[in-house]
Amino acid sequence: MSTAIPVRHRPWWLVAVRAPVARRSMRELGYVASGLPLACIGFSYAFCALLFGSVLLVTFIGLPVLAVGLAGCRALGHLERGRARALLGLEVAEPEPVRTLRRSSGAMSWISALLRSGVSWRHLLYTLLHLPWSVFSCMAGLSAWVVGWAMLTFPLWEWFFPAYVDHPALQVGDGITIASPRQEGSRVLDGGAELAVIAACGLVVVLLAPWLVRGLVQVDKLLVGGLLGPSSLAARVTELETDRGVVVDTAAADLRRIERDLHDGAQARLVSLAMGLGMAKEKLDEDPRAAAAVVEEAHGEVKLALQELRDLARGIHPAILTDRGLGPALSALAARCTVPVAVTVELPGRPAAAIEGIAYFTVSELLQNISKHSAARRATVEIWRNEERLLIQVVDDGKGGASVEGGSGLAGLADRLGAVDGLLVVDSPAGGPTTVTAELPWR
Known part of the structure; x- marks a missing residue:
């Protein structure tokens, strides 16, 4: 067939x-x-x-x-x-x-x-x-x-013409004409x-x-x-309205995440700490040793609550990024990744604070994906400036198959980058390697 x-x-x-x-x-x-x-x-x-x-x-x-x-x-x-x-x-x-x-x-x-x-x-x-x-x-x-x-x-x-029109053939004289009988000065096209x-x-x-x-x-x-289509200005306004919706939705999701982390983490530990200190206060006169043990346990809870608050604050905006810039911040981020990561940052200066924060969290999410899904043995992060654009490239030698389709985390990341006129390109064939390139405006 x-x-x-x-x-x-x-x-x-x-x-x-x-x-x-x-x-x-x-x-x-x-x-x-x-x-x-x-x-x-x-x-x-x-x-x-x-x-x-x-x-x-x-x-x-x-x-x-x-x-x-x-x-x-x-x-x-x-x-x-x-x-x-x-x-x-x-x-x-x-x-x-x-x-x-x-x-x-x-x-x-x-x-x-x-x-x-x-x-x-x-x-x-x-x-x-x-x-x-x-x-x-x-x-x-x-x-x-x-x-x-x-x-x-x-x-x-x-x-056709001799049989049905009663003309012998076409003749070329002053143009092509149907003529019968043959005209003087013309030639029949019949060869x-x-x-x-x-x-x-x-x-x-x-x-x-x-x-x-x-x-x-x-x-x-x-x-x-x-x-007949929409003007470029109207198309730009529509794009900005869409991007604004993405920004609002992302901010609302981040607020819900922070609220959930506070409620399930530090807040729960502080409530437990308050209850423990109350019990210690009641036992202080009757059983000082038991009260001391409760206070010791409460001290450990305080340390854990402080660590969770530090992690939460780092997730909102790390202090090292504000104080020292992208290079040290990304190096600290790579040190916490489960995969060995080589970081190369070549920037003549610091971009706008908002762009710097987006670049940091972009690399953070990409490294999290590498740790969770890629099965990679090593990864590299490179950041450089090309004219008025900040370029980020994250490469790993994992199993590949990453895509921005189907509502994945990369799709949400692409939407957040698009909200600031950024771009995300994913090249991840089956079997790897995976190369993710992000582009952001410098200012």
Whole structure:
């Protein structure tokens, strides 16, 4: 039983031969062909709205006409995004909606919001630019397809025209014409060599036509993505809102962790200490030895509670990081790791305090993962500065298989780095080694 060859493994010549009948080529040709009538409708609507709205600005109805025109252009843009999604597989996010002022409502507020919206004017610009480009792309793309297939099937005409059209053949005079009887100064294309050459040229055009259309479609993708999608500022605002949510969720999780550690650790020990000291107070007069033993036990509890509080404080922000910087702090962190770790820090100075803290806790979490999951024998930590970026690379020789997918700890770490315009890249093939590279802004 034969199996289909995966697209990524097909040789280039097979891709070229299949291109004229490939589904993608048909969809792209359909996109180019369907774009011209829609472009005519959109251009006519936008031009008339812009013309009449501009002329009528001297009256009170000019602004409403412009607003209605912009609203219609936004509707046409929604249709164009859907057409690009259906035929080209191009996913363009919906732009930001029209936002009216909070303290105003009604028709005038809607009109004002439409006229102030940069998205609306970009949709208008798209409808005006789409027509000339659609005329060019449709004529070039369809002409290449029609001419190519016409030349490729040219030998069939030698049979078709004499049998069904009552003409002897095609003749070349002032262009290619169907003529009967033969015209003076023209030559009948009926030789086998001539038909073969024309068919061969047609085959070349047929094979090149899909790539011509694909190139034309790339311009359409740029127009749709650049003018009908959200603006870069709006996309940045959305990204910052998402990052802010990640930061808030991370801070809330850290607070819950600290509360849980205090409740289950130091607080429980202090409660036990208070109870022990109360018992010692009661036995002090009756049984001094028993009271002394209770006090001794309470002293041990105090030491353990202090150690837990120190560990908790180190988990919040280690004092050595504040006092001496990343190099000594990471060396102390590596000394507590169950795997031998070599630390190399080459920094010309100290980054911003917040970035320094994120870098420390990033290395801390990565070393914890190495201790718990990697089965590694050794690891290295390297930190250096590249222009305005702080780079961290942690390598271990463990079993590999680490991934940022599936809600793992690395996924949460990647989200926290992304909240400050950072980046996390994991290279961990099965069998190892694992290389995790983190990138943070210097300031």
